[in-house]
Amino acid sequence: MQLASLPDAQLVARCRDGDENAWRELVSRFSRYVFAICSQAFRLRAEDSEEVFQEVFARTYQHLGRLRDDEAIRPWIGQLTRRLCIDRLRSSSREEIVDPDTLPGGVDEEMATLDEAFAVHEAMAELTENCREILDRFFARDESYQTIGAALAIPSGTIASRISRCLAKLREIFEGRNPAPGASS
């Protein structure tokens, strides 16, 4: 099984065994999530975001041997990032004490949205590589039709319809993974 398709718990176990490629995959898998918590949920400045980002992965690496539940690595990383962002806000606002209960507006809602977004990105792994690339480039990387067409060697005039088809396929996959309550099987 390729590293990218390993479940979180197995990936963590490989990291703990000293597999450097597994560690690279773990960083890659959670980098967007950590980055988004710093920059979107807490709106840290770029230099603060970078320091928190590196600290999160340094502490994750140090704690690999002490995690209570390998499967829960994502929420563990999420909480660690949240705590380090709060520490960063505290240290940068000398006159104002940052209370975790009075965080910048909408942090909890934003964290919940990022958890949903992470689940959607996980579901994207089940798309074809072409679909995954198109959706990621258009929505997450904000690339133009022209740039996407050139990068993937497809006519830019067909990209809008491909996006639409790929989103429909993603919806099917995502709803299959997350059935609505009460939905009959």
Added chain:
Amino acid sequence: MTAYDEHRLAELIKALPPAPEAWVEAAQELPLARDRLDDIVARAEADLAFRDALIADLEATLRLEGYEPDAIPLDELRRRLES
């Protein structure tokens, strides 16, 4: 559960843009950086002159000894040298 129509899915894809490549690469290099760190600390424990030089001017001493300071977690190295 919220209905996940295509518009909502597009918003959620957009919510996780890639982190800057250099940040990701630095985090991926952590195991190597920690190995280097452990080597330097072990050497400093065995060689007091080297340890004193590191405490006096960390980055210059590292460069002089052939280490690339950017590839080493300097704050942690300082903490370990001072402990």
